[in-house]
Amino acid sequence: MATALTMEGIEKSFGANTVLTGVDFAVEFGEVHSLVGENGAGKSTLVKILQGLYIADAGHITVDGVQVKQGDRVPAKDLGIGMVFQEFSLVPSLTVSQNIFLSDDSVNRFGLVNDREAKKRAEEIFAQMGVTIDVNQVMEKLPTAQWQLTEIAKALVQDVRILILDEPTASLAQNEAKALFGLIERLKSQNIAIIYISHRMDEIYQIADRITVLRDGKKTLTDSLAALTPAEIVEAIIGRRHGGHLARHDRSENIADEVLLEVTDLSIDGFLTDVSFNLRRGEILGLAGLMGSGRTELVQALFGLTPLQSGDIRLGGKLIHPTSPKKVIRNGFALIPEDRRAQGLVLDHSVRENMTLTLLGQFSQGGFTKKARERDIVARIVDQLAIKLAYPEIRVNTLSGGNQQKVVIGKWLGTQPVLLMMDEPTAGVDIGTKSEILDFIRAIADSGTSVIFVSSELPELLSVSDRILVLKDGTILHDLNPADIQSEEELQLSVQGVSHV
């Protein structure tokens, strides 16, 4: 194997915040090298230096034998480095194929002069990836997973020799992740070097050859995966031993008999057909299903974001009409959306402003008391979710991806919703914090809030849910008691629609 790149003694600070110290990192051609660490450990920053977005304060970088001069930006495009970003970089109003060929370089390289060729080439890339996407559709009409796949296609079209994937599966369902892994295997066999950032241990074992762990901006481990146990990796990540956090808790004593929400024959054109279920006060209802099964559409409909075709929704026995989020927020509904960038955060506002947005109106006293109370609440939430930030007034878009996700969750921690809906809340969140979020969900349910929890991570669904509805093609396939499910595989089969649980 030939060395694709070496980084030695890399240092990077943002103002007074030192993010990387003396980091060494090397990748071979034909190798999948996984980069892991807690939220804010410095993973994205390290690869953004490789991508030429940031300049390292110190250190040496050599790419395919070419030494990058210190203080210079890495000329990523010229060196054949491509990156799939953790945060989407697509233009919502453009089509899939337009987005893929957005940069002038690719247009030149392929000599694309018209839309028709762009479409054809885009379709080829997706076929190579093993996925079907309508390349003529505008991005804003497509679900998050398809954004992710389009980002990947956009990087691949550049003929890269070193490919960086920053949490590419955070918004993919299991079958799509599988298609991506097949693609990575193919790229590997073409001798492409792949840097793979992820918080999911199972997939790292599945596809990576080596692993490097960062903790607080320092390298704590580089080794071949075959030589390591998951416990050793977790210890390098969090600096201590970590107990299993996905044990099931029996919460039946904390669930009231009283039905809070009654959904009857709910249908949404093209997405859901005659969905009926009850949710009791204090109950945690898990929603399982593949992408496109209707999980996201269901919570969005309840939150007033998608108009209903037909069906009744009763809250405490009374008929309600969720025609807008504003209306249902008054009923005490809350939604932590799947796509935090579009719906969850005001990115150029501070962390404090984002967190207290949902509390507006809760503080009747003005001025000083209000400010002081806000500060208290924000400090408590930051502590509770271990959000890594320099100070609460910092803008949200300077936070690492996982810490932004924690702010989205934190927004609702200060309120006491009647119904809390969460769509993939732990996507992109590190191992240590995941269990804290699951504990938070249990605690808020114990205090009487009913929870609807959408997740593609089955171990987590099995751990936190009191009941699991499996959706397929817009209908409820199974209504399961997690206590009756023997293994993750069993739930996986029923999600795929091939078992008779």
Ligand SMILES: Nc1ncnc2c1ncn2[C@@H]1O[C@H](COP(=O)(O)OP(=O)(O)OP(=O)(O)O)[C@@H](O)[C@H]1O
């Ligand atoms: N442009 C920036 N300005 C200021 N601080 C920044 C900037 N980019 C990153 N940081 C800080 O650098 C630290 C590392 O962030 P980075 O995005 O590299 O983390 P990460 O390991 O990718 O985490 P995650 O798993 O959450 O994505 C964080 O504390 C973050 O707030």
Ligand SMILES: [Mg+2]
């Ligand atoms: Mg990151």
